[in-house]
Amino acid sequence: MNRKNRSAANGRRGSVLEYAVWPGWRLLMQDAGLATSPVLRRAQLPGDLFARENVRLDSETFYRLWEAIGAEAGFVDPDLPAPLRIAKVMSSDWFDPELFAALCSANMGNALDRIAKYVRLIAPMAIKVERKTAEVIVTIDFLDHTKHPPSVFLAFKLVFFVQLARLATRSPVQPLRVGWPSPPKSESESGLYRTYFGVPVTSTPLATLVFAAGDIERPFLTENNNMWSFFEPALRQRLADLDRTAGMIERVRSTLLETLPAGEVSMQVVSRKLGVSTRTLQRRLHDEGTTFQETLDTLRDSLARHYLRTTQMSSAEISFLLGFEDSNSFARAFHAWTGKTPQRVRTEIRTDP
Missing domain, CATH: 1.10.10.60 (Homeodomain-like)
Structure with a gap:
């Protein structure tokens, strides 16, 4: 592996322009039937990356990793895109800080607010939540506009939010609208995403989800205030440290x-x-x-x-x-x-x- 990739795999700890990769990814990919070795080879990354602690990747390397995940998923099963393959096996067993913070929330609105607040700990992204009378608009933007995230990653983030709502409420939450730049053009892939979301995917400037206001307030059965109170001080401190060093x-x-x-x-x-x-x-x-x-x-x-x-x-x-x-x-x-x-x-x- 060349010097650039070694540096990217180790990362400048705490930089707000780097993406965190958690050990839980290995479990999630295994459950999704995606072997880590070929994915990491495609991405030109170390074979033990998912076993390391505190891994941070720059935008280019992180996006290359997601492109490799998408390519490997297509090799395993060309009829099921990687984001939907991962969504099928996503559960509370996958210990990811974003998922954990969200599952402890009272409802989807509370979860989105927490994710928006702490997302910079794991990615150089900005999650925007716009509340209207009948709907709530969620958009994802990126701090680094010199690199453009692959569609497979944008699709995964939107699938993640919808799957989170369904997992935490144990109900078939369906967004009102969904879109991202350059959505799939093939009828088969578009149809798979339409089946999953319940609405067609459109082309939008930013990755966007629109939920009904009622779904945003639907109670999470996974709410755990005691667990959240235990972990939140550490998250607040990490955010303060990030702001101080950024x-x-x-x-x-x-x-x-x-x-x-x-x-x-x-x-x-x-x-x-x-x-x-x-x-x-x-x-x-x-x-x-x-x-x-x-x-x-x-x-x-x-x-x-x-x-x-x-x-x-x-x-x-x-x-x-x-x-x-x-x-x-x-x-x-x-x-x-x-x-x-x-x-x-x-x-x-x-x-x-």
Whole structure:
């Protein structure tokens, strides 16, 4: 294994731009009928990876691992995608921090709030939960937009949430809508996911699930307040340690991912959410060789290219998601970043072989 893969397999402990791999994965994959050796060989990773403690992988390596899982599942059974294969065997025996924290919750709403709060301990993701009168919209975004997660991983995360609701309530919870970028095109695979979710999978800019409000409040039969009270202090401490050691650029990007769609892009808003003064924020960013405006522009540029490449959204819709007042403001900013208009970039992407 080359030096890059050795470094990725060991990871910089605590970095918010790395994904955690837990020993419980070995049990889950075994139950799903997926041999770990061929998966790890495909991913060019050490054969004992799933037996190690505190494994963290960078985005590129983690996504390669998931692509290998998807490929191996297709080799074992081409008629059953990896996310659905894993969902069939997912149970409380699989000790994963995300699953454990969720199962101890009172209901799906409580579980989603906990996952959103602690997800950075296991992955550079932002889980957003938008509550409306009749429905709740759950979206998944990523802190690292230089790498794009494979569809098999996005599908797994959405399958995970639905399976969690069904497992904890012992009822056939069905989402109202589900989608992710580049969903399966084949009729057979689309049909399998439609059967599992109960609704067709559509193409959406971000991995998205929409639950009925009633399902979000359905009681979890697995609720365990005593167990949660025992483990939560350690999770809070780990989150505090992560925030303390993480670079300010990473923390600002994480916060902006949550605030951009609401148009909250000022340094004052971000400083307040991070619990630091604007002076401290400016100083920390300067120490890391950037400014708040440069960090904001870089993130907006990355997100804009992502939306232009993977969606059919209009400039007005993209400008809203990026926190601009109108599409003209977005177009001017995008031209300043790239020297091109959004439409020209979208055309180039479509014609690029």
